[in-house]
Amino acid sequence: MQDHWVAVLLSSDLKAKPQKIFWKGIPIVVFRSGQNVNAIADRCPHRMAEFSKGRVVQGEIECPYHGWRFDGAGQCTSIPGHLGETPRYRIQSYKAIEQDGAIFISAGTPDTLPYVHGFPTLKAVVRRVHSTTHSTVVDVAENILDATHTHFTHKRLLRGLGTKRHRVSVEVTGAAGRVEACYTGEPKQEGLVSKLLEGGRSKTVGRFLYPGIAELEYWGPDGIVLTTSFHLYQSTDEIVNGIGWLVGPKTGLSSWLKAALFKPLFRIALEQDRRVLKLAQENAQVHGRPDIIKGPLDFLRGDIEAIMKGERPDAADNPRHYQIEL
Ligand code: FES
Ligand SMILES: [Fe+2]
Incomplete structure (x- = not known):
């Protein structure tokens, strides 16, 4: 802090x-x-x-x-x-x-006001949530930014029932205290949340900022459609505290309706993530916390870990490009 x-x-x-x-x-x-x-x-x-x-x-x-x-x-x-x-x-x-x-x-003397979220604040619909998770900041941040768990953890909610995947490009870039992954080529997702919220999808950005902010941006052809900004910190050894802002452009009555529907759906997704993270943490404990595998799709893990240690993320000097099926 x-x-x-x-x-x-x-x-x-x-x-x-x-x-x-x-x-x-x-x-x-x-x-x-x-x-x-x-x-x-x-x-x-x-x-x-x-x-x-x-x-x-x-x-x-x-x-x-x-x-x-x-x-x-x-x-x-x-x-x-x-x-x-x-x-x-x-x-x-x-x-x-x-x-x-x-x-x-x-605990220090910051000389700026707090950063909250990257969405232009005028004409925005804002909803806020508070949640606690049995996990670590790195694991929660990775979970928020990880697109590959949505097929399984959030089946139906964020994804459709179908198993069809699509080829997407991922660009990972960074700077001091920051790493982000930009996904392009993804068609509109078929789950409930996407049906409610989005027109066409042009890109999705997942971003991690020191000292524990995980942000997602969904872009349509006309700009940002929705952002979520989660501020995380380690509350105790076992618990991560998160305050989240869900922000979308205010475009008439329907945006309020969407916001009203979105928050409860978002809560369900949050609950699914809390559960999987808690069970994984408990299971790791039972097994004496063995080393975990950094898989080929875990684009951000190493950079998030480095940023949390106060180090410069590798992506800052070596931007990376991947093709995956999402
Ligand atoms: S007044 Fe606080 S403990 Fe006595
Ligand atoms: Fe999730």
Whole structure:
């Protein structure tokens, strides 16, 4: 999270009650004060009670044990029953900001606003989802960007019943902190979601951005038809947290109708992915986490791994081209 923003909660999930989140295993409490959002370590330095079990009073968090209060900067502001000046106790705080319907936090000092999604924001229909998955950021990102599992994991939903595949070209390119695969030559997919959403398909782009953003763009002949941007981070060793934006152009009433239908269908796909990832993770555990195979169609795995390690992805210097049947 150093100098990056990480999307941790949907705005709609943060009301008057403080919320506990985990970032790389660290418990953090997120709470509102007026127009601001705050994030501080979820441990009262007095006796280690959880702030998140307390309440917010006048924009400050009140510890449920002895009632000490702390502000959004992590500064102790009052000790009930103590007369005189409040000692200068302090607990770790994080930068927090609310944007595009989500709460972002950072342990560093980012000098820009959070990146949310690549869709031009004017005239867009936006839907947001929050999900957690038993997996790792690399596995979830790869799953989102991997076209080859859709035939099996999402049969019927994203793909038709038929088994017909089509020859497509894949261009993999990259830069520091970024890798993307562009698929062309793919006809319209035959599953339910595609039937609902798309006219002709001209290309599909899958992209991974440091420190954990997986994006899909579906392009029609007249431009982007739909994008999904998933912001992932490792919440605990076992759990990946994801906040996703589904964005499409606003083109009259039908776009709202599509959006209304799309979200529940998208939820089903998400559920199918969560399930397959969780079972795979558990199975890997049972077998003592043996090495896995990087297959000939796993175009992005190595680059995603490199980016997550803070390294330059191979695709940045060696763009690649593949022909596959999808
Ligand atoms: S533990 Fe928080 S006030 Fe005592
Ligand atoms: Fe999937």
